[in-house]
Amino acid sequence: MTFAVVFFAVAFLAFIGALTLVFHRHPVIAVLGMAAATVSIGVLYVMLHVPFLGLFQMIVYAGAVMVIALYVIMALGPEESGPQVGTVQTVLTYLASLLFLLHLYRVLIKSEIGPMPAVDEAFGSIQAFGGALVSRYAVPFELASLLLLGAMVGAVVLSRRQWQ
Amino acid sequence: MTGIWAIVIPAFVKILVIIAVVMTGVAYTTLAERKVSAWMQDRKGPNRAGPFGLLQPVADGIKFFFKEDITPKEAYRPIYLLAPLLTLFPALITFAVIPFGTSVTVAGQTYPLAIAPGMNLGIVYLLAISSMSVYGILLAGWSSGSKYSLMGALRGASQVISYELGIGLAVLSIVLWTGTFDFNAIVADQTGGWGKVWFFIPHFLAFVVFTVSIFAETNRLPFDLPEGESEIVGGYHTEYSGLRFAMFFMGEYANMITASAFVVLLFFGGWNLPFVRYEWFGPLWGGLLSMVVFFSKIAVCLFIFIWVRWTLPRFRYDQLMTLGWRRLFPLAVLNFVLVATWLLLRGRP
Numbered sequence: 001m002t003f004a005v006v007f008f009a010v011a012f013l014a015f016i017g018a019l020t021l022v023f024h025r026h027p028v029i030a031v032l033g034m035a036a037a038t039v040s041i042g043v044l045y046v047m048l049h050v051p052f053l054g055l056f057q058m059i060v061y062a063g064a065v066m067v068i069a070l071y072v073i074m075a076l077g078p079e080e081s082g083p084q085v086g087t088v089q090t091v092l093t094y095l096a097s098l099l100f101l102l103h104l105y106r107v108l109i110k111s112e113i114g115p116m117p118a119v120d121e122a123f124g125s126i127q128a129f130g131g132a133l134v135s136r137y138a139v140p141f142e143l144a145s146l147l148l149l150g151a152m153v154g155a156v157v158l159s160r161r162q163w164q
Numbered sequence: 165m166t167g168i169w170a171i172v173i174p175a176f177v178k179i180l181v182i183i184a185v186v187m188t189g190v191a192y193t194t195l196a197e198r199k200v201s202a203w204m205q206d207r208k209g210p211n212r213a214g215p216f217g218l219l220q221p222v223a224d225g226i227k228f229f230f231k232e233d234i235t236p237k238e239a240y241r242p243i244y245l246l247a248p249l250l251t252l253f254p255a256l257i258t259f260a261v262i263p264f265g266t267s268v269t270v271a272g273q274t275y276p277l278a279i280a281p282g283m284n285l286g287i288v289y290l291l292a293i294s295s296m297s298v299y300g301i302l303l304a305g306w307s308s309g310s311k312y313s314l315m316g317a318l319r320g321a322s323q324v325i326s327y328e329l330g331i332g333l334a335v336l337s338i339v340l341w342t343g344t345f346d347f348n349a350i351v352a353d354q355t356g357g358w359g360k361v362w363f364f365i366p367h368f369l370a371f372v373v374f375t376v377s378i379f380a381e382t383n384r385l386p387f388d389l390p391e392g393e394s395e396i397v398g399g400y401h402t403e404y405s406g407l408r409f410a411m412f413f414m415g416e417y418a419n420m421i422t423a424s425a426f427v428v429l430l431f432f433g434g435w436n437l438p439f440v441r442y443e444w445f446g447p448l449w450g451g452l453l454s455m456v457v458f459f460s461k462i463a464v465c466l467f468i469f470i471w472v473r474w475t476l477p478r479f480r481y482d483q484l485m486t487l488g489w490r491r492l493f494p495l496a497v498l499n500f501v502l503v504a505t506w507l508l509l510r511g512r513p
Contacts (some may be wrong), residue, residue: 019512028243028306035299042292055288063295064325067302115489126285126345129317 014040020123027073048116050124071132167438178279182259185459187255190417191221193466200467201474231406239307239403247307248404248411251300254293254459261286262425263347265435266442268451277455284346287335290426296382298324300415301383305400316399319481320383320390328381334374337503338367338430341512351434358457364431369499371431373492378423380488384469386476387484418431422499424465425458437456 020033033120038061045054066083133141194211195217202209210217233239263286265277271468283289305317339345341363342353354362364371380387399413427432435458442450451456479487 028303032243032303039296051285052288055285055292057290059288059295063292065326067295067298067321067325070299070302071318074302075318075438109414 010040010043031070035062039061052126174275189421190414192415195220197470200470204474222292228410233406236403240307243307245302246320247300248408249305251415252411254297258293258422261289265455266451269447286347287345299335301400308403312396312402313400315396316390330373330377330492330496333500334370337370337500347429355436373496382423385473386479409513424462428461445473
C-alpha cells in the first residue's frame with residue numbers, strides 16, 4: 001500500500017517534470033522540470049532495490065549534468081522562445097521520437113506486468129554492481145568512456161578555435 | 165508499541181532532537197562567529213542582549229521575522245520565492261544518515277543514534293544531497309534579476325562543481341581503504357584495536373584535500389567569492405531580505421555543521437575517543453556520552469572554520485580555480501592511486 005502510494009506520487013512527478021521539459025517555453029523552468037524528472041527516476045531505482053544506482057542517478061544527472069545545463073543557459077541569458085517548426089532538423093527530431101515511442105511500446109507489451117519478483121540480498125548491492133560493470137558489461141562501459149573522452153576533446157577543440 | 169509505530173515513534177523523536185540540536189547549533193554558531201571575530205580583533209562583540217550577549221541569536225531571529233520581504237521588480241517570482249528553501253532543505257536532510265553516537269538503551273529497547281540506522285550507503289546519500297545544494301545558489305542568483313546576483317550565482321556554481329571533484333576523490337580513497345560506504349563501519353575502523361588510528365594520520369593527503377575543498381563547498385572565507393562584498397555587493401543573495409535572507413544564512417551555517425560532521429566521521433574517529441570504551445558507562449550513559457563527544461568534536465571544527473575566516477584574506481577568482489583544478493585535483497588523484505597501489509601490493513595492514 002505504502003509502496004503503491006509512493007510509486008504513483010514519484011511517477012507522477014517524473015511525468016510532470018518530463019512534460020515541463022518538453023512544453024515549457026522558459027528554458028530555465030524546462031531544465032528544472034528535467035532535474036525533477038531525474039531525481040524522481042532516482043527514487044524509482046531505490047524502490048527497485050538498487051539504491052546505489054538511484055543515488056548515483058541523482059549525483060550525476062541532477063547534481064552535475066542539469067547544473068551545467070542551467071549554468072550555460074544562465075550565462076547565455078535565457079529567453080523565452082516558441083517552438084521551431086518546419087526545418088529539416090525538427091522533422092528528423094519528430095521522426096526519431098516516433099521511432100523511440102514505437103520501441104517503448106514494443107518493450108511494454110512484451111514485458112510481464114505483475115508483482116515485483118523477490119530478489120536476494122546481494123541484488124543491486126555495490127559489489128554486484130561493480131562486478132557486473134567490470135566483467136559482463138566491460139566493453140559497453142569502456143565504449144561509453146571512449147565516447148565521453150571524444151566529447152571532451154571536441155569541446156576543447158571548439159573552445160580553442162573560438163579563442164584564436 | 166508494535167508494528168510500524170515501533171519504527172515511526174523513535175525516528176520521529178530522533179528527528180526532533182537532531183533538528184533542535186542543529187538549529188540551536190546554527191543560531192549559536194552565528195553568535196560564536198561574532199564573538200570569536202571580536203576576540204581576534206580585540207573588541208567585545210555583541211554583549212547587549214542577555215548575559216554575555218547570549219540572547220543575541222533570538223534578537224536576530226525576531227528582527228529577521230519582522231523585516232519586510234521584498235521582491236524586486238525584475239525578479240522571476242516563483243523561483244525567487246523557492247530558492248531560499250532549496251538552500252536550507254538539502255542542508256537539513258543530510259542529517260538523516262549522519263550517525264551521532266553509538267546507541268542508547270531505554271526500557272530494555274536499544275535505539276541506534278542515527279535517524280536512518282540501517283543505511284549502508286550513507287556516504288553516497290550525503291554526496292548526492294550535497295550535490296543538489298548548488299541549485300539554491302544558482303536559482304537565487306538568476307531569479308533575482310540583478311547582475312550582481314547573477315555574477316555571484318555563476319561564481320558559486322562553478323566553485324562548488326570544481327571542488328566537488330576533490331571531495332569525491334578524497335572520500336573515495338577512504339572508501340577504497342575501508343571497503344564500505346557505511347559511516348558506522350568507517351568509524352569502527354578508526355578505533356578500538358591495535359594499530360587503528362584516526363584516519364587523518366594515515367590518509368593525511370586525503371584529509372588536506374577534503375578540508376580545503378570543504379571550505380570552498382560551504383562558501384566560507386578564504387573562498388567566499390560568491391558573496392564577495394567588495395566586488396559584487398552580497399552575491400547571490402543581494403536582493404533578499406527578511407526571513408528569506410535568514411534562510412540562506414541558516415543554510416550556510418547548517419552546511420558548516422554537516423561538513424564538520426563529515427570531517428569528524430571520516431578523519432577524526434566519529435564519536436570515539438582514544439583509550440575510552442563506552443561500555444564502561446552502561447548502555448544509557450555511554451550512548452549519551454558518545455553523542456556529547458561527537459557534538460564537541462563538531463564544535464571544535466566549527467571553531468576552526470571561524471578561526472580561518474578571520475585569519476586569511478580572500479582569494480582572487482583565478483587563484484581559486486587554479487588551486488582547485490591544478491593543485492587539489494591532481495593531489496586527490498595521486499592520493500587515490502597511492503591508496504589503490506598500496507592495497508594491491510600490501511593489502512590492509
